[in-house]
Amino acid sequence: MARIAVIGAGMGAMAAAARLAVAGHRVTVYERLETHGGSVGRFERDGFAFDTGPGLLHLPAVWRDLFVKTGKEPLEKCVELTQVDPASRHVFADGTDVSLPNASRAGTLAALEAALGPGSGERWGEFLGRARDAWERSRRPLLEEPLPADTAFLSKDPYPALRQGLLRRPARTLAEIGTRELRDPRLAALLDSHAVAYGLDPRSAPPSAAVLPYMEQTFGSWYVKGGLRALADAVYERCLARKVEFVFGAAVTGVLEKDGxxxxxxxxxxGPVEADMVVSGAPVPSLFENRVVTWAGPGERPDGRLRTGTGRLTVHLALRGARPAGTVHRTVVHAPDPAAEWDAVSSGRTGPRPTVVVMRPDDPLLRPDDDHETITLTATVPAEPAGGQTWARIAEEAADRMVAAAEAAVPGLRERILWRVVRTPEDTRHDTASAAVPAPALAGSSGAFLPAMNTCPLEGLYLAGGWAHPGGGLAHSGMSGALVAGLIVEGADFRGSR
Structure with missing residues (x-):
């Protein structure tokens, strides 16, 4: 039995802790805040409650596997999961409106054909076929296996792009897929929105990002009753049941090293705290920025490939008036000028009119009564404002633009607002130690979109969570915990889940 110290009580770290405890190790988690969950938090006021992180769950099989492997109670005994249907509604810049069913390819193609015109569904279906090929080629090395030291084979993009035109070359970015293969600005916006949700600029994201809409449309979108925070609570309770110890209000200032x-x-x-091994669930960049970890030689830092540019601006709205029957849970209000939106973000500004995701859960646990409603608006923004600006100065004006945009999905929204709370990347930094939000691992682009490995040059130190392989997103964080636990329990022979 080894003594294992875990840095942080985020979802990936807790996933690793529960699995390691079941394997017989003595696990203690040290968290600088007074609560668990990391980015999967909750804000409550006047009987209203809001998720402060992700609002929907994709690939629930990741968390089902955790609960099966760590105890007799399955996930559905601990939280109530429901499929969200329609999965999403999209309001495009020209006013076109389409609702897409959950995990139904045929239904999605029919809805697109009806809303966007003849040929739209066919082109989207052909694109999904190529995205499926990319998924099959990259799924195991990017999700189910530890990242190897030599990642050259992941530098090549797995998306089998349709070759067209005189140059006969494949698309070089996700945006080019939309332009060359989908050939409709609304279909292109639909494609791009899946990258934007993870803070990726479609103009620089590799074609392999096509797996993001494929995963969602194939495996579906799920809601946890009470909000995603209920899932974080369930994982925490599972850790406690497996005898994982938690020490809250304890910030880690360094990793001890002995004999290499x-x-x-x-x-x-x-402190100090002795341990045989250390698992860090902290953002990898913060390990170095805060001097928690240093390496002896150049080029040994495991975060060299991380991209850290974007964060989230979130507006929580408490509304008077009941949620109308038939309201869609998630609506994406697309920006009228996506290029201007991303030009602004890349230069450290919020932009005139962002893409806004409107979340309207039908959950009585999140509102004081049925005569009120909770809504959360989210937009991708720069993690750090440029030009001497601060979020304290610019957040409210940016939130006003988000509310105005959201009225395309919620008519009369401004007249219904009782109060609002604006959360900026600085709030994300408070919760997670990083203002930026990590994206999932993607193949291609010479490995530029691969995160840090789960192992480190310092033997006995492992990395879990969204900043480590296989990257950001709730499902990916859970996978990172499984990979770290496998590496510790099975050692160098571990080759991933089977």
């Missing part, structure tokens, strides 16, 4: 391997933690209070 991790030997414990230094804390801001009550």
């Amino acid at each position: 391997r991790a030997a414990g933690l230094e804390l801001d209070r009550g």
Whole structure:
């Protein structure tokens, strides 16, 4: 039995902790805040409650596997899961409106054909076929296996792009797929929105990002009753049931090293702590920015390929008036000028009119009564404002633009607002130690979109969570916990899940 110290109580770290405890190790989690969950938080006021992180669950099989492997109670015994149908509604810049069913390819193609015109569904279906090929080619190395030291084979993009024109070359970015293969600005916006949701600029995201809409439309979108925070609570309770210890309010200031391997933690209070191995669920960049970890030589930092540019601006709205019957849970209000939106983000500005995701859960646990409604608006923004600006100065004006945009999905929205709370990347930094939000691992682009490996040059130190392989997103974080646990329990022979 090894003593394992875990840095942070985020979802990936807790997933690793529960699995390691079941394997017989003595696991203690050290969290600088007074609660668990990391980015999967909750804000409550006056009987209203909001998820402060993700609002929907994709690939629930990841968390089902965790609960099966760590105890007799399956996930559905601990939380109530429901499929969201329609999965999403899209309001395009020209006013076109389409609702897409959950996990139904035929239904999606029919809805697109009806809303966008003849040929739209056929082109989207052909694109999904190529996206499926990319998924099959990259799924195992990007999701189910530890990232190897030599990632050259992941530098080539797995998307089998349709070759057209005199140049006979495949698309070089996700945006080019929309332009060359979908040939409709609304279909292109639909495609791009899946990258934007993860903070990726479609103009630079590799074609392999096509797996993002494929995963969602194939495996569906799910809602956890009470909000996604209920899932974080369930994972925390599972850790406690498996005898994982938690120490809250304990910031890690350093990783102890002895004989060339991790030997414990230094804390801001009550330390040092000895351990045989260390699992870090903290954002990988913060390990170095805060001098928690240093390496002896150049080029050994495991975060060299991380991209850290974008964050989330979120507006929580408490509304008077009941949620209308038939309201769609998630609506994407597309930006009228996507290029201007991303020009602004890349230059550190919020932009005149962003793409806004409107979340309207039909959940009585999130509102004081049925005469009120909760709505959350989200937009991708720069993690750090440029030009000497601060979020304290620009957040409210940016939120006003988001509310105005959301009225395309919620007519009369402004007249219904009782109060609002605006959360910026600075709030994300408070919750997770990073203002930026990590994206999932993607193949192609010479490996530029691959995250840090789960192992480190310092033996005995492992990385879990959204900043480590296989990257950001709730499902990916859970996978990282499974990979780290496998590497520790099975050692160098571990080759991933079977």
